[in-house]
Amino acid sequence: MLSLAEAKIVLETALLASAEPLSIADLRKLFEQEIGADTIRRLLEELREDWSGRGVELINLASGWRFQTRPEYQVYLERINPERAPRYSRAVLETLAIVAYRQPVTRGDIEEIRGVTVSPNIIKALEARGWIDVVGHRETPGRPALYATTKTFLDDLGLRSLQELPPLEEIAKSLELAPAAPEQAALHESVAAEPTQAPVASAA
Secondary structure (H helix, E strand, O other), rough: OOHHHHHHHHHHHHHHHHOOOOOOOHHOOOOOOOHHHHHHHHHHHHHHHHHHOOEEEEEEEEEEEEEEHHHHHHHHOOOOOOOOOOOOOOHHHHHHHHHHOOOOOHHHHHHHHHOOOOOOHHHHHHHHHOOOOEEEEOOOOOOOOOEOOHHHHHHHHHHOHHHHHHHOHHHEEEEEEEOHHHHHHHHHHHHOOOOOOOOEEOOO
């Protein structure tokens, strides 16, 4: 059986080689379940400390652990890899904000908050990005789909849970949704309201 020092090296290697976050369950498979989850968590915390102060950090996200570039060094990497992230319209980002803060919601809920019809292409764009998904159906006529954010959404924001979402004011600022116009103010107020409580049926 590997020593703990050797096990930590195996964990480090697997995480550096993986393009996706790895859960504790995934990491236990490296050792054929011979090392317990608590031990792996302790080794991961040691690894996180080992990498502190470097340009790459080990972080714990919604779907697992991964190494990523520290934000302050990203600007340098962009000089040799100038690819830009996809740009999304205001309507897409407003819809995403509503789902994030009011989930689970239907298209009808989103339309009521935004005050305009939601194009199917907006929902498709967010689903294609992996940021939202159908989690059930509301028990009302027509059984409309209920949408919620995914672990991928949290991973891309560097978060472990929805409780870590920043205040809505920060989201509004980052999405340039400062309530300068009356309709934007109404959107901000509606999204900030208490989440909709709705009966959820299985998506299956």
